[in-house]
Amino acid sequence: QKEVEQDPGPLSVPEGAIVSLNCTYSNSAFQYFMWYRQYSRKGPELLMYTYSSGNKEDGRFTAQVDKSSKYISLFIRDSQPSDSATYLCAVRRGSTLGRLYFGRGTQLTVWP
Amino acid sequence: DSGVTQTPKHLITATGQRVTLRCSPRSGDLSVYWYQQSLDQGLQFLIQYYNGEERAKGNILERFSAQQFPDLHSELNLSSLELGDSALYFCASSLTGRGKGYTFGSGTRLTVV
Numbered sequence: 001q002k003e004v005e006q007d008p009g010p011l012s013v014p015e016g017a018i019v020s021l022n023c024t025y026s027n028s029a030f031q032y033f034m035w036y037r038q039y040s041r042k043g044p045e046l047l048m049y050t051y052s053s054g055n056k057e058d059g060r061f062t063a064q065v066d067k068s069s070k071y072i073s074l075f076i077r078d079s080q081p082s083d084s085a086t087y088l089c090a091v092r093r094g095s096t097l098g099r100l101y102f103g104r105g106t107q108l109t110v111w112p
Numbered sequence: 113d114s115g116v117t118q119t120p121k122h123l124i125t126a127t128g129q130r131v132t133l134r135c136s137p138r139s140g141d142l143s144v145y146w147y148q149q150s151l152d153q154g155l156q157f158l159i160q161y162y163n164g165e166e167r168a169k170g171n172i173l174e175r176f177s178a179q180q181f182p183d184l185h186s187e188l189n190l191s192s193l194e195l196g197d198s199a200l201y202f203c204a205s206s207l208t209g210r211g212k213g214y215t216f217g218s219g220t221r222l223t224v225v
Binding site for chain 2: 034036041042043044045046049088090097098099100101102103104105
């Protein structure tokens, strides 16, 4: 079983839609949760970072973590064509930055 | 521009050959991480260096090796290349072992023919 499972999609939505992206992880030792965004031919860039269960909001983006069910989500409100990218969830164990375990990524297209 | 520089951007080589991928971390960053991204496996951690010393090793094949030099740039050496080694290879860097995440470069696309 992979450490992080993520539906690869693809996901295609109209502009203005609410997008929900999800991942599950297998090990309760994972304590830090991240979402990265990767545009075509670019490296991943950190989008959201959270430690505890609950919600964290940043503009149109909300990251949600449910440690009891080992489930992490990213919601995008009022989606824009510029949000079209691959979104990767990532987890890590401790406070020391080191190895990240990534989901396979979900390819999102937002059409005008 | 993320500040992490990877060269070359593209590489095409034949099976059995050896290649070297280079990474210059962001100015001041001491840690360098190498990841392999393929369609079927996603982003897989290969190895981490911190200030010249190997810190952690992941799913790195014996045919692959890496090092970090005194000027903090890093090289990933891939030898006896196989078709399955075709992938995107990313380097990332961070200042210390603490922080939210690290900064990725734009990657080297390796194609083995």
